[in-house]
Amino acid sequence: MRLLILGGTAFLGQALASQAVQRGTDVTCAARGSAPVPEGARLVTVDRDVDDALATLAGHDWDAIIDLTRQPGHARRAVRDLHAGHWVLISSGNVYARFDEPEQREDSALLEPLADDVMSDMTRYGEAKVACENAVRSARDPVGKPASWTIIRSGLIGGDGDWSGRTGYYPWRFAHPTGADVLVPADLTFPVALIDVEDLAAWTLDCAERHTHGVFNATGPTTTLGELLDVSRTVAGSAAIPRPVDATTLAEAGIGTWMGPASLPLWIDDPQWRWFATLDTTAARAAGLRTRPLAATLAAALDFENRREHPRATGLTDVQEIGLRARLG
Numbered sequence: 001m002r003l004l005i006l007g008g009t010a011f012l013g014q015a016l017a018s019q020a021v022q023r024g025t026d027v028t029c030a031a032r033g034s035a036p037v038p039e040g041a042r043l044v045t046v047d048r049d050v051d052d053a054l055a056t057l058a059g060h061d062w063d064a065i066i067d068l069t070r071q072p073g074h075a076r077r078a079v080r081d082l083h084a085g086h087w088v089l090i091s092s093g094n095v096y097a098r099f100d101e102p103e104q105r106e107d108s109a110l111l112e113p114l115a116d117d118v119m120s121d122m123t124r125y126g127e128a129k130v131a132c133e134n135a136v137r138s139a140r141d142p143v144g145k146p147a148s149w150t151i152i153r154s155g156l157i158g159g160d161g162d163w164s165g166r167t168g169y170y171p172w173r174f175a176h177p178t179g180a181d182v183l184v185p186a187d188l189t190f191p192v193a194l195i196d197v198e199d200l201a202a203w204t205l206d207c208a209e210r211h212t213h214g215v216f217n218a219t220g221p222t223t224t225l226g227e228l229l230d231v232s233r234t235v236a237g238s239a240a241i242p243r244p245v246d247a248t249t250l251a252e253a254g255i256g257t258w259m260g261p262a263s264l265p266l267w268i269d270d271p272q273w274r275w276f277a278t279l280d281t282t283a284a285r286a287a288g289l290r291t292r293p294l295a296a297t298l299a300a301a302l303d304f305e306n307r308r309e310h311p312r313a314t315g316l317t318d319v320q321e322i323g324l325r326a327r328l329g
Contacts, residue, residue, distance in 0.1 A: 163308075
């Protein structure tokens with residue numbers, strides 16, 4: 001199979017390219033080249049913000065193209081300039097219009113698509129991904145007929161290489177406690193789900209090879225923040241215990257939610273967003289999606305945290321956790 005990955009040098013893109021090479025696939029990655037592609041893959045350096053960035057690839061007939069973009073203009077120009085027997089877009093659960101109910105299905109209401117080619121900031125991420133989905137639906141094959149396509153609405157992606165630190169923070173914190181306990185949100189029943197990057201990559205490649213047509217949610221089984229903390233503690237081999245801190249205290253201390261600096265991740269103090277992480281994956285599992293146990297993903301994330309080369313962008317630093325503990329008394 002001749003596979004073009006629009007991306008291929010970052011988290012999921014790296015996993016896709018690496019696994020594709022291992023399968024014996026002819027892999028080309030078109031990206032800025034900010035990081036190397038896996039050995040065995042070819043890199044074509046492109047800046048997709050430029051209108052004709054993909055012109056050098058336009059004369060090729062690809063068996064499949066996998067696009068990871070978040071910018072509608074990138075997706076629109078890709079389907080304009082490139083042709084393939086099958087397209088795969090990595091979309092997101094952020095496309096859904098509401099998150100106050102559990103495990104939304106693929107036919108749930110979506111946000112309005114972003115009309116602009118470039119989203120102004122990450123608050124428009126869901127709308128931008130809807131627009132990318134619409135672009136891929138218009139893709140053509142090498143003879144000009146409508147191409148088959150897979151749209152994968154991924155949930156939170158975790159495991160080895162999770163640069164965001166969302167899935168690695170709690171295993172790392174239990175492995176490196178600043179005291180006898182680890183400070184965590186008080187709502188231990190908050191619903192959590194995530195998918196290992198290797199599992200998502202493997203199934204994405206299956207969809208590309210089989211020309212699986214349709215829209216699919218993709219994440220792991222729904223669990224709770226409390227269960228994730230228990231697994232994190234076990235994976236870390238830690239004697240530290242969770243110490244829940246109420247939402248008011250966290251807010252007064254300037255501690256954020258979900259992700260980002262000075263935060264306690266994987267939790268949102270807003271009932272309208274309570275089920276944000278969860279998705280109904282019945283269709284994807286019927287189409288072959290398989291996900292590994294949560295412990296395996298958290299162990300891989302912990303391994304990455306222990307060897308990461310750049311500061312974590314999510315969670316509390318040692319100084320911040322010690323300061324919050326002092327505030328609690």
